[in-house]
Amino acid sequence: MSRTLAFLTATRGGARLHWTDWASYGYLFLGVFLMFFPVVWLVLSSFKTEADLQRYPPTFLPYQQQTITLEGHTDPLPLFEITGGEHEGKILAQLRRVGLRAQMVDPADPETRLTIDIADRVPVERFTLATENYRDLFGRFNFLLYFWNSTFITVTATLIMLLTNSMAAFALSKYQFRGRTLVLLLVIGTLMIPQTVVLVPLFLIVTELGMFNSLWGVIIPGAATPTGVFLLRQYMLTIPDEILDAARMDKASEWKIYWRIILPLSAPAIAVLAILAIMWRWNDFLWPLIVLTQSENFTLQLALNSFQGELQTQWSSLLAMTVLTLLPIAMVFMFLQKYIATGIASTGGK
Amino acid sequence: MAETTGQGANAPAPTHGRDSGASRDGLALRLISPVMRLVEIPMLFLQRLLGINRLAWVFLLPNLVLFGLFAFLPVILNIAYAATGGDNVLLADRPYVGARNFVTLGDCASYLDPNSCREDKFWRAVWNTAWFVTLQVGIMVGFSLLTAIVLNREIRARGFFRAVFFFPVLLSPVVVALIWKWILQREGVLNAFLDWTGVGGYNWLVDADWAFGWSVFLSVWAHMGFYTLILLAGLQAIPRDVYEAATMDRASPWRVFRRITLPLLSPTMLVVLVLALIKGVQTFDEVYAFTGGGPGTATTFIIQYIYEEGFAGAPRLFGLAAAASLLVAGVLVVLTLVQLWLNRRSADG
Numbered sequence: 001m002s003r004t005l006a007f008l009t010a011t012r013g014g015a016r017l018h019w020t021d022w023a024s025y026g027y028l029f030l031g032v033f034l035m036f037f038p039v040v041w042l043v044l045s046s047f048k049t050e051a052d053l054q055r056y057p058p059t060f061l062p063y064q065q066q067t068i069t070l071e072g073h074t075d076p077l078p079l080f081e082i083t084g085g086e087h088e089g090k091i092l093a094q095l096r097r098v099g100l101r102a103q104m105v106d107p108a109d110p111e112t113r114l115t116i117d118i119a120d121r122v123p124v125e126r127f128t129l130a131t132e133n134y135r136d137l138f139g140r141f142n143f144l145l146y147f148w149n150s151t152f153i154t155v156t157a158t159l160i161m162l163l164t165n166s167m168a169a170f171a172l173s174k175y176q177f178r179g180r181t182l183v184l185l186l187v188i189g190t191l192m193i194p195q196t197v198v199l200v201p202l203f204l205i206v207t208e209l210g211m212f213n214s215l216w217g218v219i220i221p222g223a224a225t226p227t228g229v230f231l232l233r234q235y236m237l238t239i240p241d242e243i244l245d246a247a248r249m250d251k252a253s254e255w256k257i258y259w260r261i262i263l264p265l266s267a268p269a270i271a272v273l274a275i276l277a278i279m280w281r282w283n284d285f286l287w288p289l290i291v292l293t294q295s296e297n298f299t300l301q302l303a304l305n306s307f308q309g310e311l312q313t314q315w316s317s318l319l320a321m322t323v324l325t326l327l328p329i330a331m332v333f334m335f336l337q338k339y340i341a342t343g344i345a346s347t348g349g350k
Numbered sequence: 351m352a353e354t355t356g357q358g359a360n361a362p363a364p365t366h367g368r369d370s371g372a373s374r375d376g377l378a379l380r381l382i383s384p385v386m387r388l389v390e391i392p393m394l395f396l397q398r399l400l401g402i403n404r405l406a407w408v409f410l411l412p413n414l415v416l417f418g419l420f421a422f423l424p425v426i427l428n429i430a431y432a433a434t435g436g437d438n439v440l441l442a443d444r445p446y447v448g449a450r451n452f453v454t455l456g457d458c459a460s461y462l463d464p465n466s467c468r469e470d471k472f473w474r475a476v477w478n479t480a481w482f483v484t485l486q487v488g489i490m491v492g493f494s495l496l497t498a499i500v501l502n503r504e505i506r507a508r509g510f511f512r513a514v515f516f517f518p519v520l521l522s523p524v525v526v527a528l529i530w531k532w533i534l535q536r537e538g539v540l541n542a543f544l545d546w547t548g549v550g551g552y553n554w555l556v557d558a559d560w561a562f563g564w565s566v567f568l569s570v571w572a573h574m575g576f577y578t579l580i581l582l583a584g585l586q587a588i589p590r591d592v593y594e595a596a597t598m599d600r601a602s603p604w605r606v607f608r609r610i611t612l613p614l615l616s617p618t619m620l621v622v623l624v625l626a627l628i629k630g631v632q633t634f635d636e637v638y639a640f641t642g643g644g645p646g647t648a649t650t651f652i653i654q655y656i657y658e659e660g661f662a663g664a665p666r667l668f669g670l671a672a673a674a675s676l677l678v679a680g681v682l683v684v685l686t687l688v689q690l691w692l693n694r695r696s697a698d699g
Contacts, residue, residue, distance in 0.1 A: 057542035164412040171409035192686045197679040200672045201427030224416035255393035259386045283522035285635040
């Protein structure tokens, strides 16, 4: 026992834990609780039935009352365990409730009706995942449409952004031409203009281009990110020019040099930018909110936000939809955690 | 890793050559190959026409068009909008009003009291944003620093803990808002816990002060990991031998922190502070999805004001919205310039 304790409390240096180590671990576990518990709670709650969600105080795990289908009754009957009176210990099915009394039957003897005080019964419950919350999303709500809109915007915007940004970064890192400094300054200038403060004119331009209420109205303006040009240019500067010269000797065209040599060699930087772009576009809210006003064009984020107003009481569908909205990002995170961290640290997070 | 503090200061470590990633890249290349080969024909023609160095403009063109249309043109148009009135979106149909929009926004008996202003909602939003940014940035940078210091210690499962604190950064604002709304609702899990401890639950989001406080909390929760990451990189850039020397001199941990960690980390701290300020001023979506700006106008911030004046309400007061956004842009430009300057300084030093 003491050896296990010694093992558990040993630090890397082999010494025993100092009080500051205990404080650190305490802080970290509190942090884990604060950062993870809300998300875990949301996911667990999304598997609860509407009735279970209304329960107060809430239970940690999703439970459902067990039911039984008896002959002569079309609907399944809820099961209760009897805690007092002459039928104590039995499990009975409830037919109906009249005031403070409940009419019940014994599943073994469905003919005899028993009258039980409602204070003497507790519902029979079992841990059950209410997957119908998720099934409802596909049936009753246009979930697939919103999912498709979000995916289409994310994928297309990311591809366009990677292509245009890498071309610009290539030009700015590998060519000596007049006006290069000017263009670089323009790109830095663009960094200073957050989309949030040019909403009104941006709206006019997008409307004039006929992209109001169209997914393209979200995709195209979002593709102009100076961060990407910077990140890629910085990386391409480290690619030796001799490789390009050698390719030119072999009579490769400039375009071929771009996509055959520069693009593959910049793959790590492009991967980082791709992850960032996917994140930005998938989570985007304010701009789609302005451009997309018809619900058939809504992204998941917009649909989620408008549902929380309309379906005030219907938490079951809302929670399921929330989980499905965060799922793709959570998966990207799990697989690419390392790259995401370095990518965000090196770009200043846009 | 001395230059991890801002825009492009730190490109990922270059690993040229076709190593492990080659097969995946190969697949991606094979997928885009047909398109790229098609583009090569006109590009070859342009190369003959322009010569190699002027071909750079062709590579720049798509991006410059995007920047021009969706970044520079809007800035110029924004100034034009701010000087016009009416509710037509087309500039040609908007009457010129000069500085009247700014006068309307600035028409206040006392700037400290939004009720005395003609555009009282604007000033409420300004004051809300100012308070929010002050509280949020202060609390967030404090906790980020604490977390970064703890994560910088020799602890087990450091990668795991780092990932945990970073995870909320990736969640969308709407999801963050819904998570906390679900927890804080009248019959939510927080109230259940408080009932159980005997403190008693509360209708958090109906009370103006609590709604504001929870908005700050939610914003800190969602963004803390990002700043922790930057500060952690800053901490790791401090040379080990400085600490070893301090240990030799038997300096107390508190003294080490005050005399070594804080001064050496201060450039990174400043950059983090300014980045957080820039982001804080632009706060909109998470709080909008969380409280809708309410109760009343308790959590209405300046970007929400712009959104509501320009897009959500009727009549659409584009002129007023543009004027307000010019004021925000002024603040942001100053902050960004400070940040770029700090960035350069911390990269040099």
